[in-house]
Amino acid sequence: MPEGTTIERNDTGYPIYLDYQATTPTDPRxxxxxxxxxxxxxxxxxxxxxxxxxxxxxxxxxxxxxxxSILKADPKEIIFTSGATESNxxxxxxxxxxxxxxxxxxxxxxxxxxxxxDSCRHLEEEGFEVTYLPVKKNxxxxxxxxxxxxxxxxxxxxxxxxxxxxxxxxxxxxIGRICREKGTYFHTDAAQAVGKIPLDVNxxxxxxxxxxxxxxxxxxGIGALYVRRKPRVRLQPLITGGGQERGLRSxxxxxxxCVGLGEACAIAEREMGEEAxxxxxxxxxxxxxxxxxxxxxxxxxxLEQRIPGNLNLSFAYVEGEGLMxxxxxxxxxxxxxxxxxxxxxxxxxxALGVEEEMAHTSLRIGIxxxxxxxxxxxxxxxxxxxxxxxxxxxxxxxxVQEGVDLRSIKWAAH
Amino acid sequence: xxxxxxxIDHYENPRNVGALDKNAPDVGTGLVGAPACGDVMKLxxxxxxxxxxxxxxxxxxxxxxxxxxxxxxxxxIKGKSLDEAASIRNTQIAQHLxxxxxxxxxxxxxxxxIKAAVADYRAKQGKSxxxxx
Numbered sequence: 184m185p186e187g188t189t190i191e192r193n194d195t196g197y198p199i200y201l202d203y204q205a206t207t208p209t210d211p212r213x214x215x216x217x218x219x220x221x222x223x224x225x226x227x228x229x230x231x232x233x234x235x236x237x238x239x240x241x242x243x244x245x246x247x248x249x250x251x252s253i254l255k256a257d258p259k260e261i262i263f264t265s266g267a268t269e270s271n272x273x274x275x276x277x278x279x280x281x282x283x284x285x286x287x288x289x290x291x292x293x294x295x296x297x298x299x300x301d302s303c304r305h306l307e308e309e310g311f312e313v314t315y316l317p318v319k320k321n322x323x324x325x326x327x328x329x330x331x332x333x334x335x336x337x338x339x340x341x342x343x344x345x346x347x348x349x350x351x352x353x354x355x356x357x358i359g360r361i362c363r364e365k366g367t368y369f370h371t372d373a374a375q376a377v378g379k380i381p382l383d384v385n386x387x388x389x390x391x392x393x394x395x396x397x398x399x400x401x402x403x404g405i406g407a408l409y410v411r412r413k414p415r416v417r418l419q420p421l422i423t424g425g426g427q428e429r430g431l432r433s434x435x436x437x438x439x440x441c442v443g444l445g446e447a448c449a450i451a452e453r454e455m456g457e458e459a460x461x462x463x464x465x466x467x468x469x470x471x472x473x474x475x476x477x478x479x480x481x482x483x484x485x486l487e488q489r490i491p492g493n494l495n496l497s498f499a500y501v502e503g504e505g506l507m508x509x510x511x512x513x514x515x516x517x518x519x520x521x522x523x524x525x526x527x528x529x530x531x532x533x534a535l536g537v538e539e540e541m542a543h544t545s546l547r548i549g550i551x552x553x554x555x556x557x558x559x560x561x562x563x564x565x566x567x568x569x570x571x572x573x574x575x576x577x578x579x580x581x582x583v584q585e586g587v588d589l590r591s592i593k594w595a596a597h
Numbered sequence: 598x599x600x601x602x603x604x605i606d607h608y609e610n611p612r613n614v615g616a617l618d619k620n621a622p623d624v625g626t627g628l629v630g631a632p633a634c635g636d637v638m639k640l641x642x643x644x645x646x647x648x649x650x651x652x653x654x655x656x657x658x659x660x661x662x663x664x665x666x667x668x669x670x671x672x673x674i675k676g677k678s679l680d681e682a683a684s685i686r687n688t689q690i691a692q693h694l695x696x697x698x699x700x701x702x703x704x705x706x707x708x709x710x711i712k713a714a715v716a717d718y719r720a721k722q723g724k725s726x727x728x729x730x
Contacts, residue, residue, distance in 0.1 A: 502635050504660035508600065508608055519635060519660070528635070540632035576614045576664070578639035578656040579632055594631035 190553055198514045199558045203492055203551030204347050204375060205516060209443065210400040210552070216446040217402065220439040228436050229427060239438045246445025250407050253452040254392060255383040259412060262428045263436055263444075266406035267374035268298040269421075270393035271341075273408055273432065274370045275302040277418030278339050278391065279311055286338035290314045290367075292324055292353075293534045295343050299372055303341075312336070320536050321485035322351035330361055339368040339390075344376035348518065348531040348547055349484030350493025352380060359388030368416060374398050374406075378451025379459070379490045384409060390416050394448075396440065400552060401447030405440035408432075458552065463491035465550050465559050470494060472563040477570055483518075483532055483545060494548040495532075497541045498566075500580040501573040506546065509569035513562050518545035540579075540589075600661055601695035607665035612672045615654040617641040622725055625718025627710045635659060636703065638667045640710035642674065642682070644718055650674050650682055655710070662700040666690050666707035674711060683715045 190208055200208075220242060228243045230236025244258065251258040264270045279289060291303055293315045303313045314332045316324050324342060333340065340362050342353050355371060362369035369388060374395035376382060384392060389409070396405040410416050410431065424433030451458075473480055479499040495518070498506060503519025518529030519542070528542035537545075548562070574580040579589060600608070616639075617624045623644050630637040636659040643652040653671035657664045669690055674682040687704035690696075696704055 500658060502659045502663075504635075505608075505658075505664060508605075508661040538633070540635075543632070543635040576611060576656050577658045578628065578637050579658045581616065581639075581656055589632060594633065594637075595629065 198512050199562055201513055201515045201548050201550060201554070201558075201562060203549035203554075204350070204398070204547060205549065206397045206403070207400045207551055208553065209397075209402050210447060210450060212450060213401055213443045213446045217439040217443040220442050224438070226438070228438055228441075229425070242438055243436050243441045246441045246443075249445035249449040249452075250394060251409075253377060253382070253448040254394075254409055255385060256409050257412065259429075260384075260409050262408045262410055262431050263441055264406045264408055264432055265404055267296075267372060267393045267395035267398070268406075270395075270406050270408040271296070271298045271370075271372050272302050273418065273421050274391040274393060274410075275299065275339070275341055276306065276421060277431070278368055278370070278416065279306050280419040281417045282338045283311075286336050288312045288314070288334060288336040288338060290316065290329065290332045290337055290340045292316045292318060292342050294318050294322065294346055294348075294531045295341065296347055296372055296374070299341055299343065316342075318534055321488070322346060322349050322483075322531075322535055323353060323485060323488060324358075326354065326357055326361065329358060330365075333361070333365045333367055337365070337367045339370055341370040341372070344371045344373040344382070344392075345379060345490050346484070346531065347375050348529060349495045349535070350375070350490045351484045352376070352488045352490065354488075355382075355387045355389065362390075363388045375490065378448065378455055379492065381455070384411065391418075394444070396444040396447060399447045399451050402440050402443040405437065405444045407444065459491045462550050462554075465554055465556065466491055466494055468556065469548065469550070469559045469563060472560070473566065476563070476567045481541065483535060483537055492550045494550075495545060496548065497537065497545045498570045499541065499544055500577045500583065501570050502543050503545055505573055506544075506566075506569055509573065510562075510565045512565055515549070516547045518547065519543045603669075603694050604661055604665040604696070607668040607694070608661040611655075611664060611668040613652075613654050613668065613675075614656065616656065617643050617652065617654050622721055623718075625714040625716070625721065627713025627715075627717060629709045629713055630659070630706050632658065636663045636706055638663065638706050638710040640667060640670060640707075640714045642714045642718060644679065648678055650677055650679070659703065659706075660700070662694065662696055662703040663706065665694050666696075666703045667710060669694060670707040670711055679715050679718065683712050685711055 226235025226239035228239035247261045248258040368390040370391035372393045378399040390411045392409040394407040397403040481497040483495040503517030532542040619626045627640045639656045641654045642650045645651040655667040657667045687708040690704040
């Protein structure tokens with residue numbers, strides 16, 4: 184682990200954090216870079232007539248260049264937003280609204296983040312047509328299906344770079360090539376991809392790309408949208424006002440947050456290779472130990488086309504929320520229905536064809552910058568102990584041990 | 598979601614986990630719920646010659662509230678007559694465990710499991726009586 188990247192906690196007793204796809208702590212080096220812009224350098228970056236404003240503007244522009252650099256883009260192509268949710272809304276609705284006279288069709292994927300799916304639902308209510316591509320069992324889209332879905336009315340294709348639940352990486356370069364051939368824009372929600380995998384908007388023919396601050400050890404409340412200039416992508420702003428950010432996103436820029444996002448990108452760009460190798464090793468350690476000690480554990484999503492910091496496992500015959508209650512020393516998330524307000528199991532896992540009963544038994548393990556080997560080992564011990572205990576009290580496990588085929592039983596849905 | 602102390606207690610120290618011989622004539626077995634819904638309860642009762650429930654066991658696939666509801670159910674029905682056991686309401690279980698509204702279905706399942714076990718026992722008794730006649 185690079186120096187200066189540990190986070191000291193004064194109070195002990197906190198669970199081990201293994202939920203890095205939900206959010207990440209802000210890197211102390213990022214906080215350090217942000218601090219002056221809360222106090223002595225508090226100027227409005229849009230104040231053109233005095234030193235306070237210039238100083239803030241310089242800081243914001245440096246951050247913009249840092250974000251552009253990790254995407255291999257031009258700084259002029261970066262728009263600051265409040266986060267990936269806003270970026271996705273702006274990309275999808277903004278492009279669709281601008282081109283609505285000529286084109287009325289959007290292609291996306293069933294496993295997208297809710298903010299993409301919901302933006303598409305809104306477009307449908309306004310008369311647009313949306314195609315939701317299915318995914319294969321490994322979580323990746325079928326490129327032939329994508330090709331077939333694009334028509335001359337298709338204004339954009341929106342496919343996430345990395346899935347937030349199962350960590351799988353979509354074939355961005357191939358998707359970009361198809362979109363370019365067909366003359367439609369390619370937007371990608373890269374909230375979970377920036378700093379985790381190399382991205383190149385030109386090599387991958389990406390026209391719009393959403394960035395989140397808090398998923399990459401930056402602050403919460405800031406994100407960015409890359410919008411291609413050559414050839415120029417036109418979009419209609421959703422937030423209007425003083426015309427900041429080339430008129431695409433009005434509102435005074437939050438200088439400290441912009442600086443934080445920039446610094447987070449700079450660190451990620453510098454350390455990505457080393458970090459990925461370290462996380463991959465930790466993940467392999469976790470996965471191998473679990474498999475050695477527990478039967479009937481199933482991986483959800485492709486193992487190869489996956490970011491190193493994610494595992495999504497189904498522990499058959501043990502319900503996810505019940506399991507989470509046992510592994511008190513770990514902070515993870517589950518695809519079980521019981522952990523969500525909707526009482527529906529994860530729509531992402533369902534889209535992979537994971538059966539509902541298996542979706543209920545899933546845990547998402549997110550490994551990140553501050554995870555240690557000792558934490559991985561402690562996590563394995565807790566999970567193994569609790570899965571074993573809960574299987575002993577699972578009627579399903581008992582029936583399977585007795586050789587009963589669970590599918591032969593007529594279950595009463597409730 | 599924060600669990601009540603009683604739910605945590607039953608989850609961490611579940612009462613009467615295990616299995617009785619489901620083929621024994623004095624044992625009734627109830628299996629309710631569905632894996633696809635994330636909850637399955639198996640509750641068993643052993644009925645003495647005096648008609649009282651002398652032992653009860655459960656196994657549950659489900660969340661902490663489901664495990665606690667079935668654990669509590671086995672505790673409550675021990676020593677009761679079949680009619681008394683079958684008259685336990687889910688609302689009593691939910692109230693005792695302070696279940697939040699989204700977990701009420703766990704208590705419903707526990708009530709159903711008791712009723713199913715009692716019904717299974719009675720069906721077995723009916724059959725053996727028929728066989729004896």
